[in-house]
Amino acid sequence: MKKWLILVLALFMLAACNNKEETNEKTVSESANENTVGFEVLGDKIEKAADIPEKEEKQIIEAFNEYITAFNEKDIDRYTKTLSKNPQGFEYDEDIKAAKTAFGQYNIKRTPSDITIVKYNEEEAQVYANLDIKMTEIKTNTELASSGRQVTVFVKEDGKWKVTSVYYIGNES
Numbered sequence: 001m002k003k004w005l006i007l008v009l010a011l012f013m014l015a016a017c018n019n020k021e022e023t024n025e026k027t028v029s030e031s032a033n034e035n036t037v038g039f040e041v042l043g044d045k046i047e048k049a050a051d052i053p054e055k056e057e058k059q060i061i062e063a064f065n066e067y068i069t070a071f072n073e074k075d076i077d078r079y080t081k082t083l084s085k086n087p088q089g090f091e092y093d094e095d096i097k098a099a100k101t102a103f104g105q106y107n108i109k110r111t112p113s114d115i116t117i118v119k120y121n122e123e124e125a126q127v128y129a130n131l132d133i134k135m136t137e138i139k140t141n142t143e144l145a146s147s148g149r150q151v152t153v154f155v156k157e158d159g160k161w162k163v164t165s166v167y168y169i170g171n172e173s
Contacts, residue, residue, distance in 0.1 A: 046128050049120040060117055060125045063154055063161035068110055074103040082163055084155055089165020107136045118151070125154045125161065131168075147171045 052060075063082065070078035080096055087095075102108060112129035119126040128151050135144045148170040154161040 046114060046116045046118060049117050049126075052117055052120045052125075056120070056122075056125075057117060060120075060127060060154060060161050061115060063163075064112075064115060064127045064129070064152060067152065067163055068112055071099070072109050076100060076103065084157055084162040084164040086157075087164045088155075089153065089167075105138060107138060109134045112150075123156050124164075127152045127154065 066078070067082040070082055076096070076099060079099055083092060083095065085092065111132045111134075113132070115127060115129045117125055118128045128149065130147065131150050132147045133145065136142065148168055150169075151167045152163055153165045153167075155164045156162075
C-alpha cells in the first residue's frame with residue numbers, strides 16, 4: 001500500500017500538479033484556452049515537428065534538460081526558474097510547495113530518453129520524452145521504479161522557454 005502512495009506522489013510531481021491526465025495509448029490531447037496539446041504514438045515512432053529554427057530547438061531542449069536536472073538535483077531555486085509564472089496546467093505556488101515536500105521526503109531521479117519536439121510555433125513548444133523514474137523514500141529506503149511518456153509544454157516568457165503544463169502517461173506493467 002505504501003508503494004502506491006509513493007507512486008501517486010511521483011505521478012503528482014511528474015505532472016507538475018497537472019489538473020488532467022489522459023490514458024489513451026494512441027493519442028494524448030488536451031484543450032485549454034483554445035490550445036491543443038497532443039501527439040500521436042504510432043508504434044515506437046515519435047515525429048519531430050517540422051521547421052523548428054535551429055536556435056529555438058537548441059533553447060527548447062536546453063530548457064527541458066534544465067527542468068529535469070533541477071528537479072533531480074532537488075534545487076528548488078533552479079526548478080522554479082524553469083516554470084512559467086502564469087502556467088496553464090498547474091498552480092505555480094502549489095507546485096513549488098509540492099516540490100519542496102517531495103524533495104524533503106524522496107530521492108527522485110527522472111531519466112528522459114527519445115526527447116523530441118513534437119509541436120512548435122514561435123510562442124509554444126511541446127517536448128515529448130520517455131521517462132524512467134526511480135524513487136526512494138528517504139525515511140524508509142523504500143524504492144519504486146516506473147516508466148511512462150510525458151509531453152512538457154513550454155511557452156516563451158521574456159525571451160526564455162518556461163514550463164506551462166505537463167502531461168504524463170504511465171506505462172502499464
